[in-house]
Amino acid sequence: MIEALFRQDILFEDGAKFFELDGDARMKLSPKAATEVCEEATRRGIFIGAIEGGHWLNPGFKPDMNTNWDSLKYYQADADLKTNNDRAIENINDDAKEGYTAFIITLI
Known part of the structure; x- marks a missing residue:
């Protein structure tokens, strides 16, 4: 089941799969799943570091460099986790x- 993580033809619709499969930046997430990952990361005390948006081509991901978002933590030593992750969700929306x-x- 872990091998599914590395397939390029899957768009994950359920954010829980990100944590179940030890997800990383190779997983492509729907907007709903991406939001769920941010919410769960907040509950777990984990900062969202970056988000890259793009288009799902079914199969395949086409990134769009105009939709990159970087964590407040990269810019502010005292960045607040909840504020950071809430902004990540706003970006996704x-x-x-x-x-x-x-x-x-x-x-x-």
Whole structure:
């Protein structure tokens, strides 16, 4: 089941799979799943480090360099985890409204 993580033809629709499969930035997530990952990361005390948005081509991910988001922690030594992760969710929601259909998340 872990091998599914590395397949390029899967768009994960359930954020819980990210943590179940020890997910990383190779997993492509739907907007719903990406939001769920951010929410669960907050509960676990984990910073969202970066988000890259793009388009799901079914199969495959086409990144769009205009949708990159970086953690506040990279810029502020005293960055607040909840504020950071809430902003990550806002970013995902804004990008999804613009038509982006897949996201890659990096935890730090």
